[in-house]
Amino acid sequence: MKKVNERLSITSDDSPKKVYIEIVRQLRAMIEKDGLKAGDKIPSERELSERLNAGRSSVREALRALELLGLIETRRGEGTYIRDFRGNQLVQLLGTFILQDKKAIADVIETKHFVERDCLEIALMKNGEKEFSSLKKWVAEHNVDDDRFFGKIAMLADNHLIYRIWQILKDYYHSLNTHEFQPTKEQYLELADALAQGNENLVEAAYRKLRNLSEV
Amino acid sequence: MKKVNERLSITSDDSPKKVYIEIVRQLRAMIEKDGLKAGDKIPSERELSERLNAGRSSVREALRALELLGLIETRRGEGTYIRDFRGNQLVQLLGTFILQDKKAIADVIETKHFVERDCLEIALMKNGEKEFSSLKKWVAEHNVDDDRFFGKIAMLADNHLIYRIWQILKDYYHSLNTHEFQPTKEQYLELADALAQGNENLVEAAYRKLRNLSEV
DNA sequence: ATCTCAAGGTGGTCAGACCACGGTTTCTTT
DNA sequence: AAAGAAACCGTGGTCTGACCACCTTGAGAT
Known part of the structure; x- marks a missing residue:
């Protein structure tokens, strides 16, 4: 009973x-x-x-x-x-499952762009010339790709949460097969340089260039 | 059989x-x-x-x-x-599971601010005077609170993914007991007005005012 | 001491029984 | 005839009890 x-x-x-x-x-x-x-x-x-x-x-x-x-x-x-959950396969599942129509893909790309820009801005806000000089040096001396570069940026932003969000977006993005051209090392350098100069507008411009964005 | x-x-x-x-x-x-x-x-x-x-x-x-x-x-x-929410809930769950360290409060607040600003910008980008006039009218005629207002903004941004992210951040935020003062109706109106004018700087300023942000 | 194998615990699956809820149809009532 | 009320049906929500397949364990045989 x-x-x-x-x-x-x-x-x-x-x-x-x-x-x-x-x-x-x-x-x-x-x-x-x-x-x-x-x-x-x-x-x-x-x-x-x-x-x-x-x-x-x-x-x-x-x-x-x-x-x-x-x-x-x-x-x-x-x-x-x-389980040790980090990253893992659910992203892939989601990718194959739902990210099929173009609107969703566009959302992912758009959101990723904005979050990356936020990370840049936060990083700029919280760091000085010293840190970004190290960044420049690192970029110059290593093989950089998108993941690594923005990974570092997100770290400099020192915001675990937005870093996680960025990672997830990045995973989504990778699960799409729309990989466009990779930015060149020069573009990363230019962006790092803009950060080192502490000029927000320069950073914004460098980022757009790197992402091949035209619109405002 | x-x-x-x-x-x-x-x-x-x-x-x-x-x-x-x-x-x-x-x-x-x-x-x-x-x-x-x-x-x-x-x-x-x-x-x-x-x-x-x-x-x-x-x-x-x-x-x-x-x-x-x-x-x-x-x-x-x-x-x-x-359902047409892509991205979404998974983020929430991951977040709930991962974001257990308490000191992330500042991160939540910071990230929420940036995402809200992003939403405003995207909304501004994708809409014209007409839509924002409706928004103004709506604000004037209804009892607005933070949730409702930014919910509408996120809708106007027409990006389900970032909308989801915002919702999650909002939930986190509410789960913190750091509720500060609510913005006044006038502040919402001012923000809506800035949007209607299509002036990004005005929007930014109005948002900062509404959130009592000083920096930058 | 070692091996064997039966027992018990655990997930995997199914079938059937109710309940609660929403929508539709039908039957009242006015 | 129109409006309202009641019965009906399909749907998800949940529980129970029954098997099955598999793994671990430990008692007994060697």
């Missing part, structure tokens, strides 16, 4: 969330609380079902979703484990 | 994929083949279960996963629909 009330589905403060969504939250809380790390095992489906007072199917819906996202890994006969 | 063989689970040419994964693929193929677009309805769970020769629970596992990814949307009593 279980209490039929006070199940997860009823917890609604206001929003009648689906059980599996609530389970995802609980799972997240549980992971945080217990300090579970990549590779650690999480409770079995049946145990979760009991502890969270939900049906096993609902637990599975949550777990399967997290699995498709690449956040956990399940091995039959063994159990479910937290 | 159904044939127990040749179910989806047995189709393994080489890899013993899970049924729900196979269903995701089938679904993707189905969408592509039938040329389904955002907003279109996909077959019911029961029908899919039959057509794909799989249990309804497996179908649901696949659908729930896609839902968490933001690729589809389900409405009880109605059906399941293809």
Whole structure:
């Protein structure tokens, strides 16, 4: 005789969330609380079902979703484990799945451009001639590509969040096959130089040039 | 008497994929083949279960996963629909999982500001006096708050991806208890007016004022 | 000490049963 | 005839119980 009330589905403060969504939250809380790390095992489906007072199917819906996202890994006969999620395959899945129409592609490109410009601006704001001189030197001495260069810029911007966003956008972008020409080393240098000079307009211009943008 | 063989689970040419994964693929193929677009309805769970020769629970596992990814949307009593948010929710989830270090607050605020500014700029770029006059009118006639106003701006920017990103940042922001003063209606009006005038510098200034930003 | 194999735990899947909700149809009531 | 109310049906939401396949473990046989 279980209490039929006070199940997860009823917890609604206001929003009648689906059980599996609530389970995802609980799972997240549980992971945080217990300090579970990549590779650690999480409770079995049946145990979760009991502890969270939900049906096993609902637990599975949550777990399967997290699995498709690449956040956990399940091995039959063994159990479910937290995964070292970084980057990974969901991007690819999304790419093949949804990024098919041109509007979406355009959105990705546009957003990426703006975020990159933001990173440049933030980096400019938070750094001085010294750091950018190092950057120039680094560009001159290494093989730079887009990823590496803007990776460094994002670092200089010292904003973890926007860095993550940029990475995701970058991954999206790479999953499109619309790779255009790579900027030349000279263009990177010019951009780094503009940063070193601390001139925002120069930076903007150099970035546009590097991205072959014409519009304002 | 159904044939127990040749179910989806047995189709393994080489890899013993899970049924729900196979269903995701089938679904993707189905969408592509039938040329389904955002907003279109996909077959019911029961029908899919039959057509794909799989249990309804497996179908649901696949659908729930896609839902968490933001690729589809389900409405009880109605059906399941293809969604046009690309990018999206995955970012949210990743963020929720990754952004657990508390000191990221400043990053959230900073990033939100920049993204909002981007939205303003994109909106400015893609719209004319007409649209912004409507916006002004709307602001004047309704109770505006931050969410609603920038929601509209993001819409005008016509970029679902950056809109999603903004929503996420907004949610983060709200989850911090650092709620500062709300802008006044006049400030929103001023911003809308600057947009209507098509003057980027004015827009920037109005936004800074609204956000009480001093720098730069 | 080593090997064998049965037992138990775990994920994988399915079928069936309800419920809640939205839309449609049909039947009242006015 | 028009407007409102009730029944009906399809849909997602959830739970339960039943198997299956696989892995780990440990008791017993060697």
